[in-house]
Amino acid sequence: MDEFSLIDTIFSRLTTSGSPALGLGDDAALFSPPDGYDLVVTKDMMVSGRHFFSSDPMDLVARKLLRVNLSDLAAMGAKPLGYLLGLAFPDKLDSGLATELSKGLLEDQKEFGIALYGGDTVSGAGKLVLSLTAIGYVEKGQALRRNGAKPGDLVFVSGTIGDAALGLKCLLGDCPSDVALVRRYHVPVPRLALGANLVGLASAALDISDGMIADLGHICAQSRVGMRIEARRVPLSDAARHMLADTPDLLRTVLTGGDDYELAFTAPPENADAIKAAAKSANVPIMDIGMVEKGDALIVVEEDGTSRAWGAGGFRHP
Amino acid sequence: MDEFSLIDTIFSRLTTSGSPALGLGDDAALFSPPDGYDLVVTKDMMVSGRHFFSSDPMDLVARKLLRVNLSDLAAMGAKPLGYLLGLAFPDKLDSGLATELSKGLLEDQKEFGIALYGGDTVSGAGKLVLSLTAIGYVEKGQALRRNGAKPGDLVFVSGTIGDAALGLKCLLGDCPSDVALVRRYHVPVPRLALGANLVGLASAALDISDGMIADLGHICAQSRVGMRIEARRVPLSDAARHMLADTPDLLRTVLTGGDDYELAFTAPPENADAIKAAAKSANVPIMDIGMVEKGDALIVVEEDGTSRAWGAGGFRHP
Numbered sequence: 001m002d003e004f005s006l007i008d009t010i011f012s013r014l015t016t017s018g019s020p021a022l023g024l025g026d027d028a029a030l031f032s033p034p035d036g037y038d039l040v041v042t043k044d045m046m047v048s049g050r051h052f053f054s055s056d057p058m059d060l061v062a063r064k065l066l067r068v069n070l071s072d073l074a075a076m077g078a079k080p081l082g083y084l085l086g087l088a089f090p091d092k093l094d095s096g097l098a099t100e101l102s103k104g105l106l107e108d109q110k111e112f113g114i115a116l117y118g119g120d121t122v123s124g125a126g127k128l129v130l131s132l133t134a135i136g137y138v139e140k141g142q143a144l145r146r147n148g149a150k151p152g153d154l155v156f157v158s159g160t161i162g163d164a165a166l167g168l169k170c171l172l173g174d175c176p177s178d179v180a181l182v183r184r185y186h187v188p189v190p191r192l193a194l195g196a197n198l199v200g201l202a203s204a205a206l207d208i209s210d211g212m213i214a215d216l217g218h219i220c221a222q223s224r225v226g227m228r229i230e231a232r233r234v235p236l237s238d239a240a241r242h243m244l245a246d247t248p249d250l251l252r253t254v255l256t257g258g259d260d261y262e263l264a265f266t267a268p269p270e271n272a273d274a275i276k277a278a279a280k281s282a283n284v285p286i287m288d289i290g291m292v293e294k295g296d297a298l299i300v301v302e303e304d305g306t307s308r309a310w311g312a313g314g315f316r317h318p
Numbered sequence: 319m320d321e322f323s324l325i326d327t328i329f330s331r332l333t334t335s336g337s338p339a340l341g342l343g344d345d346a347a348l349f350s351p352p353d354g355y356d357l358v359v360t361k362d363m364m365v366s367g368r369h370f371f372s373s374d375p376m377d378l379v380a381r382k383l384l385r386v387n388l389s390d391l392a393a394m395g396a397k398p399l400g401y402l403l404g405l406a407f408p409d410k411l412d413s414g415l416a417t418e419l420s421k422g423l424l425e426d427q428k429e430f431g432i433a434l435y436g437g438d439t440v441s442g443a444g445k446l447v448l449s450l451t452a453i454g455y456v457e458k459g460q461a462l463r464r465n466g467a468k469p470g471d472l473v474f475v476s477g478t479i480g481d482a483a484l485g486l487k488c489l490l491g492d493c494p495s496d497v498a499l500v501r502r503y504h505v506p507v508p509r510l511a512l513g514a515n516l517v518g519l520a521s522a523a524l525d526i527s528d529g530m531i532a533d534l535g536h537i538c539a540q541s542r543v544g545m546r547i548e549a550r551r552v553p554l555s556d557a558a559r560h561m562l563a564d565t566p567d568l569l570r571t572v573l574t575g576g577d578d579y580e581l582a583f584t585a586p587p588e589n590a591d592a593i594k595a596a597a598k599s600a601n602v603p604i605m606d607i608g609m610v611e612k613g614d615a616l617i618v619v620e621e622d623g624t625s626r627a628w629g630a631g632g633f634r635h636p
Binding site: 025026027028029031032036038039041043046047050071073078085086117119121122125126129134136143207218 | 343344345346347348349350351353354356357358359360361362363364365367368369389390391393394396402403404406435436437438439440441442443444445447449451452453454456458461463464465524525536540
């Protein structure tokens with residue numbers, strides 16, 4: 001099977017006919033963005049052995065690739081339009097692998113109301129390398145940024161924190177396996193509705209991909225502020241709570257582990273009620289876990305009241 | 319050096335401050351497309367050992383990556399806005415390699431008036447894998463497509479054909495080396511001005527990346543037509559003409575070799591004068607090399623008058 005047949009037989013069905021983009025028969029994809037909006041574009045890559053296991057179900061790998069990109073759109077308050085896929089096969093074109101990937105993409109396209117706009121397929125990369133560019137739109141000048149947090153703002157996170165990192169530990173055999181935690185690692189949920197609802201309310205936002213502490217550190221660095229976070233207020237799933245009861249040291253994994261794809265955001269206290277309503281309307285639980293402060297210190301107050309400073313990279317200062 | 323330092327020190331200078339996009343500090347890039355236009359997006363990947371030699375100068379590799387994407391925009395008649403870069407290092411982050419790549423990108427950004435919008439950097443891919451998404455815009459509903467060729471239309475190509483394929487042969491040691499031909503292989507010229515000028519005049523267009531015959535075959539397939547091409551009218555560079563005088567069999571390489579990134583397009587004969595003016599204003603030579611016909615046969619009339627049918631894939635029918 002050559003590249004053209006692969007596109008015809010497998011990927012062309014991902015360009016829904018109702019979509020604003022052309023099919024895959026032209027040099028590039030064409031779409032009509034809604035007038036009066038800013039466009040938001042993001043690109044994330046995943047490499048076999050680094051970002052996923054070669055033994056992982058490939059439909060889940062494709063869904064995670066799409067979802068981590070959609071999560072970046074959510075973090076900016078944007079609604080998704082479509083995406084381009086880059087697929088580098090380890091050896092030669094592999095229609096079985098492409099079929100598995102496309103199955104996952106099709107499932108998630110339907111869930112998120114988007115379509116494949118175009119892309120490229122190459123071979124001989126040695127490892128499976130996936131690249132995805134997602135495109136969305138947001139009210140002009142209203143995108144959520146990382147640089148707007150002000151001292152006195154509240155710090156919020158959505159959902160529960162640390163599940164994906166604990167799920168990865170399960171997969172690596174470091175913990176007893178837990179289906180719910182592994183699921184959080186394999187299939188993150190981009191918080192698109194919440195992100196869109198936060199436009200005009202949040203002062204800064206991002207998605208938690210590097211780990212909660214490291215990502216809050218990114219807001220601190222871009223906004224030139226510090227934060228004081230209360231560890232006991234960080235929302236945990238039942239599965240995570242259970243695991244921490246057995247192994248309290250895993251709190252560090254929870255606070256610094258990546259791949260949650262929850263939103264972390266700041267907002268002035270007077271917006272707190274509107275923020276709660278926005279979260280409720282998006283059907284996503286949120287929790288205020290701390291406060292933005294002057295300075296550049298990221299402080300975590302532990303359960304016993306001890307305050308510790310963390311570096312922006314998510315590593316604790318010695 | 320970690321990913322954040324790499325972005326700060328090397329790639330952030332590719333996001334010009336005058337650009338419509340944010341810097342690289344946010345989850346995604348943000349830009350304001352001009353109202354009333356369609357957007358055109360394209361993504362091409364390149365893999366070390368497959369699309370370039372690991373010994374190639376890396377600034378040239380980056381420029382080719384950018385230019386092949388811009389060529390896709392040119393083929394649609396679009397003007398470029400910006401791009402996203404995906405960079406998968408073979409082993410760990412390599413700031414020397416990133417610097418070389420960024421040098422080439424910066425040079426070409428200035429030439430084409432565009433900026434880096436965002437991207438992703440990963441490591442551990444085994445080979446260097448590059449992915450680029452280019453974004454452009456075109457008058458609403460006016461993009462050049464592959465499916466509009468009609469029987470009776472003239473078939474045109476820009477520039478000269480076959481140079482890049484002959485340049486590759488030089489690099490492989492199959493021909494005496496020729497600097498001009500090798501240059502055509504390393505640094506193709508996207509025909510952006512010509513493409514933009516063809517909007518409203520050409521009935522179908524694409525860029526020649528797979529080889530002239532294969533790409534004309536794509537227009538035939540998408541437009542459900544055939545073509546009759548006169549080999550003696552295919553424009554050749556002096557270097558190519560010289561090489562063919564010694565080795566007439568290289569004509570096959572010229573007709574089927576890829577990587578020229580010239581435009582091939584069709585237009586009704588009544589547009590011929592306007593097309594010539596459009597090419598002159600873009601300062602790009604063009605040549606009419608044949609005619610669109612009813613049916614699905616792609617016929618090449620050789621210099622001695624023999625007509626031969628070629629398959630859409632660029633292989634001659636037995």
